[in-house]
Amino acid sequence: MSEESEGMDKEDRGDAGNYINTADAEAVARVVKNWLGNPISRSFLRLATGDTMEGPRLELLLRKYLGDNVNFHGIRDALGFRVVKFAIDKGADSFGVTKEQMGEALREPIFRRALVNILEGIAKFGVQRPQTTVAPFLVVWNFTHICNLRCKHCYENSDGTFLPDELTTEEAKKAIDMFEKAGVVAIAFSGGEPLLRKDFFEVARYAADKNFYVTVASNGTLITPEVARKIKEAGVQYIEISFDGFEKEHDRLRGVPGAWKKACEGIKNCVAAGLDTCAATTVTRYNLKIIPKMVEFVEKELGANRMIMFNFVPTRRGKEIANADISPDEREELLKFLYSKLTDKTCRLQTLSTAPQYARIAQEFGTGPAVATHFTNKAAAEALQGKAAALGDFIGGCGAGRLYCGMEPNGDIFPCVFIPIKIGNIREQNIKQIWEKSPELRIIREREKFEGCGTCKYVYSCGGCRARSYGYFGKLDGPDPGCINNRKYWEELQKEKTHKVQE
Numbered sequence: 001m002s003e004e005s006e007g008m009d010k011e012d013r014g015d016a017g018n019y020i021n022t023a024d025a026e027a028v029a030r031v032v033k034n035w036l037g038n039p040i041s042r043s044f045l046r047l048a049t050g051d052t053m054e055g056p057r058l059e060l061l062l063r064k065y066l067g068d069n070v071n072f073h074g075i076r077d078a079l080g081f082r083v084v085k086f087a088i089d090k091g092a093d094s095f096g097v098t099k100e101q102m103g104e105a106l107r108e109p110i111f112r113r114a115l116v117n118i119l120e121g122i123a124k125f126g127v128q129r130p131q132t133t134v135a136p137f138l139v140v141w142n143f144t145h146i147c148n149l150r151c152k153h154c155y156e157n158s159d160g161t162f163l164p165d166e167l168t169t170e171e172a173k174k175a176i177d178m179f180e181k182a183g184v185v186a187i188a189f190s191g192g193e194p195l196l197r198k199d200f201f202e203v204a205r206y207a208a209d210k211n212f213y214v215t216v217a218s219n220g221t222l223i224t225p226e227v228a229r230k231i232k233e234a235g236v237q238y239i240e241i242s243f244d245g246f247e248k249e250h251d252r253l254r255g256v257p258g259a260w261k262k263a264c265e266g267i268k269n270c271v272a273a274g275l276d277t278c279a280a281t282t283v284t285r286y287n288l289k290i291i292p293k294m295v296e297f298v299e300k301e302l303g304a305n306r307m308i309m310f311n312f313v314p315t316r317r318g319k320e321i322a323n324a325d326i327s328p329d330e331r332e333e334l335l336k337f338l339y340s341k342l343t344d345k346t347c348r349l350q351t352l353s354t355a356p357q358y359a360r361i362a363q364e365f366g367t368g369p370a371v372a373t374h375f376t377n378k379a380a381a382e383a384l385q386g387k388a389a390a391l392g393d394f395i396g397g398c399g400a401g402r403l404y405c406g407m408e409p410n411g412d413i414f415p416c417v418f419i420p421i422k423i424g425n426i427r428e429q430n431i432k433q434i435w436e437k438s439p440e441l442r443i444i445r446e447r448e449k450f451e452g453c454g455t456c457k458y459v460y461s462c463g464g465c466r467a468r469s470y471g472y473f474g475k476l477d478g479p480d481p482g483c484i485n486n487r488k489y490w491e492e493l494q495k496e497k498t499h500k501v502q503e
């Protein structure tokens, strides 16, 4: 490992959207290639995995490796420990790091939990292209239905009311306990507007105390300097604030005059409080042309570290403005623009996108960095310079039902917050059970069978947005019509259109 990437690695371990992490991700990919890609190694790995009364066995064995006082409860633990020790010592060699450096990385609970999650996924599902983790790496939790805005594209159909069956504070904490046991690494509180629930800070703190990587998605309107400080104190590491244009575009889409000014203040307050802050834009025809100006404004005036462009998904209230979606060619130009900014050393802002085609763009640039769509950042991208092809198939573009899932205010689990299909409820089932048994997730994980995307050479690294396939065609395994390689599906949709784009 070079000095540069070693430094990056250290810095990134405490960093925000780094769920799939820089040199760590590269290391994991090498592990997969070198010594987990065969049945014998996998059966050894199985010895070290599975659950114990105290949590995932692998986590306990890693702590034992680090010298913690951990008791073994049988021969399997003892054998498993030998496997882990051999694997780490050998792994340190393959990664080009010393055992001390490896130990230092493993001391970070988030890194440890992430590694356990991936390796358990390999033990459970085998080495895959792209990989499915043993439990969701990330749960995006629509913490409440209530919102003080009326956004035209809201995927939660939020309004001014709480739902009667939202999880109580105690149930929310139990859900976090369940996620901890399952090996979930990151929790993103979203909504509705999560800050409208009085117990938000208490529940976020609870998750942070359990070493989750805690993030928040907010409309920003309630974030005064005092609230920003409280968010930081609650252990939140990363915050995304909606920013859909300048005043005219933003307020029109968000349905409430004055929302833009407050969102800008919210972003500035989060930056001032020392939060890793991202401006989040849903790209539609309403704002496409002003994206370059918005990027400049966010970088220079608001001071956020990142800007992420959300793919528009015609779901729930968003269906009403489906004709505001951008064309495949417009998306292509947008993604190229974002990638050029991401690789531009003079641009301080990290310009990201949730469009899975962003991973294809990274590969097409050839020598550029890998991107993990929802889960990357600039430091990660720089550390992964030239690795787009090697890592793309492992990271895999769309993470729905494979690395991540959504949770509704009442505990219903969705494959993605943009796919309103209930695949279980955590009041009735364990998250791991849902993750393993859901027939819908099985469909999402069989990429070769996707219409359109299935025969594309980027099917593993991208896979198309499953929510857009579902939103447009009612199918989880249909085409994502937003890609230039699926242009014919987009053109068919245009012919069917009966209404004009609202101006």
Ligand code: SF4
Pocket (backbone or CB within 6 Å): 356, 357, 360, 452, 453, 454, 456, 457, 458, 459, 460, 462, 463, 464, 465, 480, 483, 484, 485, 486
């Ligand atoms: S056709 Fe599908 S898999 Fe291929 S790049 Fe486009 S969206 Fe991705």
Ligand code: SF4
Pocket (backbone or CB within 6 Å): 313, 354, 355, 356, 374, 397, 398, 399, 400, 416, 417, 418, 464, 465, 466, 467, 468
């Ligand atoms: S379906 Fe996949 S690409 Fe689409 S929004 Fe969900 S996670 Fe992102």
